[in-house]
Amino acid sequence: MDWSIYMIQGIHGLVYGMLMFLVASGLTLVLGMMGVLNVTHAAFYMLGAYLAYTLTAYLGSFWLSLLGAPIIVAALAVFIERFLLRKTYRGGHQLQLLLTFGLFFIVGELMRVIWGTAPLTVPVPRLFSGEVSVAGMSYPVYRLFILGFSFLVLIVVALILSRTRIGIIIRAAVGDPDMVDALGTNIPLVFSGVFAGGAVLAALSGVIAAPFLSVYSGMGLDALMDCFVVIVIGGFGSLLGAFIASLMLGQLHSFGVLWIPKLAVVFQFLLMAVVLVVKPTGFFGEKE
Amino acid sequence: MTRKVYWLAWGIVIVLLLSIPYLLPEIWIHLAVEALVFSLFAVSFNLLFGYSGLLPFGHGALFGIGAYVVALIFRNYPDASLLLTFLLAALGGVIAAAVIGVFSVRLKGAYFALITTAFQMFAFAVAEKWRGVTNGDDGVTFSRPDLHLGGLAILSMKSIHHVYYLTLVIVGISILACWLFLKTPLGNSAVAVREKDVRASFLGYNVFLTRYTLFVISGIFAGLAGGLFAFFEEFVAASCLNLDTSMSVVFMTVIGGPANFLGPVLGSVVYIIFQDWISSLTRHWWILMGCFFVIVVLYLQSGLISLIKPEKVRLWLDRRRG
Numbered sequence: 208m209d210w211s212i213y214m215i216q217g218i219h220g221l222v223y224g225m226l227m228f229l230v231a232s233g234l235t236l237v238l239g240m241m242g243v244l245n246v247t248h249a250a251f252y253m254l255g256a257y258l259a260y261t262l263t264a265y266l267g268s269f270w271l272s273l274l275g276a277p278i279i280v281a282a283l284a285v286f287i288e289r290f291l292l293r294k295t296y297r298g299g300h301q302l303q304l305l306l307t308f309g310l311f312f313i314v315g316e317l318m319r320v321i322w323g324t325a326p327l328t329v330p331v332p333r334l335f336s337g338e339v340s341v342a343g344m345s346y347p348v349y350r351l352f353i354l355g356f357s358f359l360v361l362i363v364v365a366l367i368l369s370r371t372r373i374g375i376i377i378r379a380a381v382g383d384p385d386m387v388d389a390l391g392t393n394i395p396l397v398f399s400g401v402f403a404g405g406a407v408l409a410a411l412s413g414v415i416a417a418p419f420l421s422v423y424s425g426m427g428l429d430a431l432m433d434c435f436v437v438i439v440i441g442g443f444g445s446l447l448g449a450f451i452a453s454l455m456l457g458q459l460h461s462f463g464v465l466w467i468p469k470l471a472v473v474f475q476f477l478l479m480a481v482v483l484v485v486k487p488t489g490f491f492g493e494k495e
Numbered sequence: 496m497t498r499k500v501y502w503l504a505w506g507i508v509i510v511l512l513l514s515i516p517y518l519l520p521e522i523w524i525h526l527a528v529e530a531l532v533f534s535l536f537a538v539s540f541n542l543l544f545g546y547s548g549l550l551p552f553g554h555g556a557l558f559g560i561g562a563y564v565v566a567l568i569f570r571n572y573p574d575a576s577l578l579l580t581f582l583l584a585a586l587g588g589v590i591a592a593a594v595i596g597v598f599s600v601r602l603k604g605a606y607f608a609l610i611t612t613a614f615q616m617f618a619f620a621v622a623e624k625w626r627g628v629t630n631g632d633d634g635v636t637f638s639r640p641d642l643h644l645g646g647l648a649i650l651s652m653k654s655i656h657h658v659y660y661l662t663l664v665i666v667g668i669s670i671l672a673c674w675l676f677l678k679t680p681l682g683n684s685a686v687a688v689r690e691k692d693v694r695a696s697f698l699g700y701n702v703f704l705t706r707y708t709l710f711v712i713s714g715i716f717a718g719l720a721g722g723l724f725a726f727f728e729e730f731v732a733a734s735c736l737n738l739d740t741s742m743s744v745v746f747m748t749v750i751g752g753p754a755n756f757l758g759p760v761l762g763s764v765v766y767i768i769f770q771d772w773i774s775s776l777t778r779h780w781w782i783l784m785g786c787f788f789v790i791v792v793l794y795l796q797s798g799l800i801s802l803i804k805p806e807k808v809r810l811w812l813d814r815r816r817g
Contacts, residue, residue, distance in 0.1 A: 295793070304605055305792045469624055488602075
């Protein structure tokens with residue numbers, strides 16, 4: 208009996224950690240590739256969740272919202288990159304940080320105007336509404352779907368970056384944008400694409416999180432906090448670091464709630480502080 | 496001649512500040528106190544942002560801790576000495592800055608912003624969960640004790656006029672102290688480190704120590720501003736530590752202009768007035784404030800204060816004298 212509680216908590220931590228990683232991966236990609244710490248990312252995630260609510264209600268299908276929400280959010284991201292963020296590339300990182308910070312508050316408040324502040328629930332899709340027996344206890348299938356879907360998305364992203372021509376161009380553009388530009392690649396387009404790609408990852412995680420965590424107006428800030436801690440621990444711009452950090456935080460969260468519920472929030476910050484003392488750049492971060 | 500004009504202008508400003516309680520209706524005095532408190536907060540923020548090139552998104556942590564120090568002291572010891580309590584608020588800011596600084600000032604740019612934010616969220620989580628001390632979201636209420644001027648007189652803090660004057664004196668002295676601090680060799684070395692940290696370190700400046708000292712000194716005034724804010728509101732809750740506090744000081748400083756020492760002061764006055772005005776029009780005033788902020792970030796990076804041009808006045812005066 209005791210053993211199966213740990214098992215369930217372990218799986219629960221894995222689900223939460225993978226979801227956290229899916230959110231953080233988009234942020235890490237944009238940070239690593241474009242050098243922009245995109246605070247608006249958390250608003251994209253929240254927008255994904257709210258769109259899941261509305262699209263599911265109107266179209267009657269969760270799966271259509273999983274398709275539609277990322278498209279809408281990506282369109283918004285391209286607009287922001289093309290008309291606002293692009294003006295700040297010459298001005299340095301602080302300007303980009305200030306801009307995305309301001310946009311985070313604008314987009315967040317616009318969502319409060321549209322959807323109000325009361326929490327909303329998104330029904331779990333029928334296909335995954337059941338429960339399975341894990342280690343003698345029943346466990347919601349939808350959470351296992353989150354786990355599987357996150358893995359799938361991340362494998363696709365990793366394959367695109369490492370195996371395709373687009374991936375090669377993106378990685379080259381990070382190393383030396385001027386050179387790639389001179390070789391005939393449309394660099395502004397690549398940047399728009401990467402920014403939109405990060406937004407798609409945020410929206411996808413927002414949609415799949417909606418039936419699990421419910422939709423509320425503080426979810427953007429909560430995700431932002433988790434992402435920041437993940438990035439600090441994992442190392443700036445490192446996907447592998449973010450992966451390990453998210454899984455660690457997932458377990459910490461899950462078992463923290465089990466053992467010392469009141470101090471569960473404190474643990475992740477303690478872990479962050481310890482990592483910062485031992486290795487200021489995080490697990491896999493390079494200097495600066 | 497210009498020197499005389501300069502002193503005359505300052506004289507007028509001081510007289511105006513002193514006569515605000517007699518010139519304006521009471522509701523405006525409340526706004527003036529708020530503007531004074533946030534001016535100090537924004538100046539302390541700008542010691543880092545403008546003068547050492549660090550962008551702390553989590554500066555509200557220091558402000559909130561100062562606020563909690565004042566609220567908890569007056570809640571538990573209603574007769575505590577006023578000035579001593581403010582000193583302890585500043586000390587609270589210093590200790591918090593000393594701890595956060597160890598972790599954060601080794602990094603800069605986005606990473607520094609991110610780590611300070613994470614620490615602020617940590618402080619918020621503690622304030623929200625540790626209900627035994629902080630009372631969480633419901634907050635701590637207290638009433639302002641009177642100011643004892645060394646047994647000579649007692650100034651009642653029930654009157655908002657007296658609160659205004661006390662705030663004006665403390666904020667005035669503190670902002671002056673910040674200005675004088677920036678004239679010291681340490682203040683200059685902060686600017687050198689901001690411009691090119693590698694070069695500064697080759698010249699023998701200790702980059703880490705310079706940034707760290709500046710962060711701690713900024714903590715003094717952020718904590719003090721927080722304490723003054725709690726004293727004015729007679730209330731503090733966990734929401735004082737959330738990201739909105741940090742957001743407002745970022746907005747104020749950027750809107751006013753971080754390149755000028757007085758930019759943040761102008762920014763906080765504009766912010767407080769603008770906020771009061773648009774929040775009476777719509778509940779969702781953040782959208783307008785956010786748009787205003789984004790426009791300033793994109794098109795007016797030296798802030799509103801760069802629109803004020805004293806050299807134009809000087810030219811005009813020179814021309815009049817022929």
